Amino acid sequence: MTVARDSYLFTLDVPREYPEPQPGQFVQVTTLAELVLRRPFSVAGFRDGRHLELLVEVRGKGTRGFAEAEYGSTVDILGPLGNAFTPPAEAESAVLVAGGIGVAGLRYLAEKLLVEAHRTLALVGDRTRDALLDHLFPEPAGGGRYRVMTATDDGTAGFHGAVTSLLEDQIGRLEGNARIYACGPRAMVREVARIASASGLPCEVLMEEIMACGVGACRGCVIETEGGYRTACKDGPVFDAADLVLAEADDDGP
Amino acid sequence: MTVARDSYLFTLDVPREYPEPQPGQFVQVTTLAELVLRRPFSVAGFRDGRHLELLVEVRGKGTRGFAEAEYGSTVDILGPLGNAFTPPAEAESAVLVAGGIGVAGLRYLAEKLLVEAHRTLALVGDRTRDALLDHLFPEPAGGGRYRVMTATDDGTAGFHGAVTSLLEDQIGRLEGNARIYACGPRAMVREVARIASASGLPCEVLMEEIMACGVGACRGCVIETEGGYRTACKDGPVFDAADLVLAEADDDGP
Amino acid sequence: MPDLSVAIGSLRMRTPVMLASGTVGYGAEYEGLIDFGAVGAIVLKTVTVQPREGNRPPRLCETEAGLLNAIGLENVGIERFLEEELPRASRLPAPLVASVGGGDVEEFAELARAAGEREEIAAVELNISCPNVERRRLPLWADPDRVKEVVVEARTETSKPLLVKLSPKAGDVVSVAQAAERAGADALVVGNTLPGMRIDVDARAPRLGNATGGLSGPALLPVNLALVWEVSAAVTVPVVGSGGVRTADHALEYVMAGATAVQVGTAVFSDPRAPSLIASGLARTLERDGLEDVSPYVGLARKRGGR
C-alpha cells in the first residue's frame, strides 16, 4: 500500500509459530534475489499474531525491488532481530520523535502505548505535508492520553520548522517525568539526544547502519558508543542516547 | 506466445524506418538490465515492415528474463546484424535442416521461399513430439513445392531418428540440384556438413557463439574456418559448411 | 547415500562445505539459523594477540554482485577468545578451525601454539592477509620468504593441521602457495578478499569509513577460481576454495578447478541455509553421477579439456 510518495506499507502473513516481536526490533528481508545483502526494516506493526507490518521508503535498489514485489508473493525474512525499546515506567510519559521514515521505527511502539493507554506524545516531522507519515501512527484516542503532532520544514502542515524545534517547544509543557524515543536521520537523532541530555530526560534512539549478518556475527554494523563499538543488529538497534558518540561528520549516515 | 515447453514467439513492433532484415541475420537484445551482454537471436520473421518476430528458447538467465518480460514492454535491440543466407538459385531446391530451436534461424528463410514459391523441403527434428517446433514453419502450401517433414529421436512424431538421418534418407530422392541450409546443435551441424560434402551439395549453416559487441569489433565470437578465425557476428553467422573446421570436441557448443 | 566427507590431515569433515572466517563470527551467533550438522568445519573469526577495536564505520558497502567490508579485524584477542568464545562455539556440532592473524612471525607462532593447545580446536588457519605491524617493502601476504618463515614457526608450535589462507592481491600467488607448502602447510585456502572501494558521489566521500575494504561475494568468484586453478596445479597439498560460493554448482566449479573443499562466507548473509543447501546439492549431484565420494571431481576440469 502506498502511504506517501515512495513509501509503502507491507503486510506479511507470518506462520502461526512466529515469535511476537518487541517494539524496536527489526527483520532482515531478501528484497531482490541478485543482491548480496538482505535489507533491515523495523517491525512497524504486528497484528493477531499473524500479520507483520513493514513501512518502507524507497531509497535504492533493494527498497525499490521490494516495493515492486508482486502482491501475494513470498518474502524471505529473518527475525525478529535486535534489542527493544525500554517501556516507559508507569509514571513517565512517552515522547516519540520521528523524522521522515523514522515513523517506521516507532509505529509499533506507539500502537502498544495506545493499547496500554499510556500517556504518549508523538511528534512527526518531514519536509513537507505530502511526505508526512503521521497518519501511520494510530489515530489519537479519546481521553487525551495519546496525541500526535506534526512539523514540516516548509510549514505546509503543523508546526513550521524542524521536529526537534517542536520537541523543544513541547518538552517544557510536559507534566511529570518523560522518556524520549527517537528515530530518524542522524542529524535529527543527534539534536534529540542533545535536547534530552539538556533536559535530563532518558532517551532511546533507534540507529540505522548497513547490515550483513543481522545477528552480531560479522561486526559490520557497528555504532560508536562511549563503551566502544557496538553492533546495531544485536547490541542495538536501540541505544541509550547518552551512550552514543554522535559526530557531526556522520550526519549523512552510512 | 508459448510455442512449446520453454519456447516463445515474440513479436516486436519496430519503427517505420527499420531496415528490412535478410534471412540469416540476427538482432542483439537487452534481455535483462543487470546482464553485461546482450543476447543474440535470429530474425525469425518480419511482417509488414513493422513486426519483427523472434523465437526464443529459455536456456539461462537472459532468455528466462526475456521470456518473462511483460507484454507491451519496450525491448532494446541492436540490428539487424550479420550476413545472410545465399538464396537458392532458380534451379536449386532448398533443403532446410533445423534441429530444436534451430527452427528460429531458418523460419524467416522458409517464409521467403514459400512466398517466392521456391521448391523447398524443410526438415525439423527434436527429441520428442511436444518439443517439435515444425508448426512454426509456414504451413505447407498447395502445389507441393513446399514441404515440411519432421523427425523425433523417440519416434513420437514423424521420422523415428535424428533429423540428419531423415536428411540422408531424403537427399537421394531430390530432383535436380539442391542447396542445404542448416541450423541447430553443433553435432547436428557437423553431421549435415558431412552429408552435404559427401553428396557434393552446397551447404550453408548458421553458427552460434557467445557474442559481446555483435558488430565485429571485439573478436569474441570467432568460429574456426579453413581461412582462420572468423567472427560469427560479422563474417557470419552464416558460413559455407565447406569452410568450417568442426571438431567433435566442440559439439557441446560454447 | 554418497559420502561427502573429506579430510585435511587429521581434520575430518563431514562435507566439503566449510564456513569462512569472519562471516559467522564465533559461530554461536548463528545457532538455530545455520544447520551446523551439514557443515564440514567452522572457521572462526580471525583472532589477534591483542584485542582490536576495528575500523570506524561504515564498515560495509554493497557493490554489484559483491560486498565490501572493512571490519578491520575487530576481535576480542586470543585470551578472551580462548576463555569465552571457544567454549560457546564448542557446543556446535561441527569441528572448529581457529583463524589467527599475527603482525609478525613471533605473533603467528604464539597464536598457533595457544590455539593449537586447545582440544576444542581441530585445525589452525593462518590468515596472512592481516595488516602488518612490521614495516617492510613487501606486505606479508605477497612475500614468499616471510610466509615461509611464518609457517615454519607455526608448524613447530602445533601438530594440528595448518591451513594457510592466501590473498588474491599477491601478484604471484603461486610462489606464496609453494612457499607455504614447503614450510609445512597442510592445506592452502585460496583465497581471501580483494581490495576494493566505492565512492558516494553525493557525499563526495568513500562509502567505507576506512575508504578501502575487501571484496567478497559473486564478483570475486571468477578471480579466486582462476587462482585455485593455478595454485592447485603447482602444489600437492589440498586446496580449499573461497570466494563467492552460493550454490552446489559453485562449489563444484571450485572442486573441478582443483579444490578439495570450499568455504562459504558472504552467501550466509543472504541465506543462512546456504551451507546445508550446498551440501545437499552436492550429494544429489554425486548420486546423479553415480559417484561414492567427491574425489573424482577434484581437478576434473583440467583432465577434461583444461589447457
Added chain:
Amino acid sequence: MPDLSVAIGSLRMRTPVMLASGTVGYGAEYEGLIDFGAVGAIVLKTVTVQPREGNRPPRLCETEAGLLNAIGLENVGIERFLEEELPRASRLPAPLVASVGGGDVEEFAELARAAGEREEIAAVELNISCPNVERRRLPLWADPDRVKEVVVEARTETSKPLLVKLSPKAGDVVSVAQAAERAGADALVVGNTLPGMRIDVDARAPRLGNATGGLSGPALLPVNLALVWEVSAAVTVPVVGSGGVRTADHALEYVMAGATAVQVGTAVFSDPRAPSLIASGLARTLERDGLEDVSPYVGLARKRGGR
C-alpha cells in the same frame, strides 16, 4: 554550458570519456552506433608487431556482473594496422590513441615509433599486460624495473603523449606506476582486466577455450577504483580510470578517487550509447554543481573525509 575537456599533454579531449582498447576494435565497426563526437579519444585495439591469431573459442563468458574474455590479442599486426585500419579509423570525429603490446623492450620501442610517426595518432598507450615472449620470473606487468625500461625506450621513440596501462594483477601496482612515471609516462591507465575463469560443471571443463581470461565490467569497478585511489596518491601525472564504468556516476567515482579521465569498455557492448550518455550526464552534474570544468572533482573524495 560546462566545459568537459581534459588534456593529457598534447592529447586534447572533448570529454573525459575515452573508449577502452579492444572493446571497439578499430573504431569503424561502431560507426553509426557510438556518438564519437561525445568521446574524448578512441583507444584502438592493441596491436603487436606480428599479426596474432588469438585464442581458440569460446572466448567470452558472462559471469555475475562481469565479462570474462580471452581474445588472446588477436590483431592484424602493426603493418596492416597502419595501412588498412588506421585510415578507416581516422574518419571518426575523435582523436585516436594507438594501443601497442610488445613482447620485449625492443618491440615496444619499435611499435611506439611506428605508431607515433603517424599523424592520425594523437597518443600511444603501452599495454604492458601482454603475454610475455621473454621468459623471466616476473611478468612484465609486475616488474617495475622492466616497465621502466619499456617506457624509457618508448619515450625516446616518440614525442606523442605516452599512456601506460597497468594491470590490477600486479601485486604492487603503485611501484609499477611510479616506475612508469619516472620513466616518462604522461599518464597511467588503471587498469586492465583481472584474471578469472568459470567452469561449466555439466561439460566439466572451463567455459573459455583458453581456460582463463580477463574479468571486466561492473564486478571489476571496486577493485580498479581502489587502485586509482592508491596510484593517484602516489604519482603526479594524470591517471585514467578503467573498469566497469557504465554511468556518469561511475565516471565521477573514478574522478573523485583521483582520475582525470575514464575509459569505457564493456558497457559499450550492452549499450553503444553509454559513452555519450556518460558525457552528457557529467555535463548535467557540472551544471547542477555550478562548476565550469571537471578539475574540482579530481581527487575530491580524498579531500573530503578520504583517509
